[in-house]
Amino acid sequence: MIPDRLPQLDSIAAERAVRRLDRLTKPPGSLGRLERLAVELAAIQGESLPQVAPPAMLVFAADHGVAAERVSAFPQEVTAQMVANFTAGGAAINVFARQHAAHLEVIDVGVATPMPDDVARHPRLVNEKVRLGTANMLESDAMTRDEALQAMAAGARAAKRAAAAGCRCLIIGEMGIANTTASSALLAVLTGGPVAGLVGNGTGLDASGVAHKRSVIERALGARRPDRNDPLGTLAAVGGLEIAAMAGAFLGGAEQRLPLLVDGFIATVAALVARRLCPGLREYLIFGHRSQEPGHELALKALDARPLLDFGLRLGEGTGAALAFPLLDSACRLLSEMATFDDAGIGAGS
Numbered sequence: 351m352i353p354d355r356l357p358q359l360d361s362i363a364a365e366r367a368v369r370r371l372d373r374l375t376k377p378p379g380s381l382g383r384l385e386r387l388a389v390e391l392a393a394i395q396g397e398s399l400p401q402v403a404p405p406a407m408l409v410f411a412a413d414h415g416v417a418a419e420r421v422s423a424f425p426q427e428v429t430a431q432m433v434a435n436f437t438a439g440g441a442a443i444n445v446f447a448r449q450h451a452a453h454l455e456v457i458d459v460g461v462a463t464p465m466p467d468d469v470a471r472h473p474r475l476v477n478e479k480v481r482l483g484t485a486n487m488l489e490s491d492a493m494t495r496d497e498a499l500q501a502m503a504a505g506a507r508a509a510k511r512a513a514a515a516g517c518r519c520l521i522i523g524e525m526g527i528a529n530t531t532a533s534s535a536l537l538a539v540l541t542g543g544p545v546a547g548l549v550g551n552g553t554g555l556d557a558s559g560v561a562h563k564r565s566v567i568e569r570a571l572g573a574r575r576p577d578r579n580d581p582l583g584t585l586a587a588v589g590g591l592e593i594a595a596m597a598g599a600f601l602g603g604a605e606q607r608l609p610l611l612v613d614g615f616i617a618t619v620a621a622l623v624a625r626r627l628c629p630g631l632r633e634y635l636i637f638g639h640r641s642q643e644p645g646h647e648l649a650l651k652a653l654d655a656r657p658l659l660d661f662g663l664r665l666g667e668g669t670g671a672a673l674a675f676p677l678l679d680s681a682c683r684l685l686s687e688m689a690t691f692d693d694a695g696i697g698a699g700s
């Protein structure tokens with residue numbers, strides 16, 4: 351299921367986009383980073399006039415056994431309660447999905463708490479449960495390699511459904527209480543960075559809570575000893591089902607030539623795992639925002655990424671990526687809607 355290679359970027363479409371941008375009624379290069387974004391989107395989609403609307407918003411949900419160690423300010427049950435909120439349309443990501451007429455799907459790859467029937471059968475919720483939450487990484491591997499692959503496959507299926515529904519880019523988000531702990535553990539292993547520098551307060555732990563979370567991660571890494579050169583084994587040992595599914599959605603989306611808008615800390619760590627599994631992924635990734643979670647800086651550095659927005663968000667769900675979506679849409683609209691010097695009868699500069 352992990353692709354050997356991804357489609358090459360389309361350099362001809364990119365070149366055409368560059369030429370068109372230079373003929374539009376503005377001084378060449380005057381729209382700065384927006385112009386580079388337009389060219390990137392053309393290369394990814396293989397279209398000189400790329401289009402990112404409508405977007406798909408894919409929210410992967412799962413629970414974490416390590417939540418039992420009280421590493422989050424909120425209890426595990428909140429994952430299922432938020433899934434209900436996503437189906438009812440009341441979460442922050444729902445607001446942005448409506449704003450951008452997005453195709454929103456919530457994919458349950460491992461929520462542990464049972465959900466009421468009306469939630470479980472809701473058309474917006476896709477049941478891809480691999481298991482009822484991961485195991486506590488202090489006691490055993492969070493999941494098996496096979497379970498990590500199953501979750502990745504569920505993510506790839508969601509990306510393919512979005513492409514088949516006519517969506518032109520993916521916004522990939524998550525919900526899973528304690529998933530900043532799993533993401534921090536993954537990041538520490540994959541980058542070799544010290545746990546102390548990358549652990550944050552997640553949903554709002556106080557200083558002693560953060561110190562405890564750090565100690566839980568350090569003990570888990572000591573017990574599991576994941577091999578940083580084995581991204582799948584690391585994902586299975588200390589990762590999460592929704593993180594694996596996001597990694598699969600990134601790879602599946604790239605196979606469909608969809609631009610991939612990466613959200614905050616957790617999504618970036620999932621993208622890092624996916625990139626380690628398939629290096630060609632990097633060129634499909636567009637980073638929406640810089641999260642307040644301190645480990646995000648290191649994750650972005652490992653991917654050589656500069657996010658579009660810096661808004662002080664620390665929510666997840668895909669919200670930071672959704673906020674950046676209008677920038678991608680503007681970049682596409684420039685190419686397709688702006689007049690050229692010839693169209694407008696304006697003389698180009700020398």
Ligand SMILES: Cc1cc2ncn([C@H]3O[C@H](COP(=O)(O)O)[C@@H](O)[C@H]3O)c2cc1C
Binds near residue numbers: 424524527665
């Ligand atoms: C009501 C609520 C809504 C959320 N939406 C996203 N998260 C975010 O917080 C969680 C990660 O933080 P930690 O590791 O500290 O548990 C994830 O579920 C993430 O998506 C939420 C958290 C809460 C409480």
Ligand SMILES: O=C(O)c1cccnc1
Binds near residue numbers: 530615616664
């Ligand atoms: O940036 C994120 O993804 C994030 C940060 C804190 C809590 N949940 C998610």
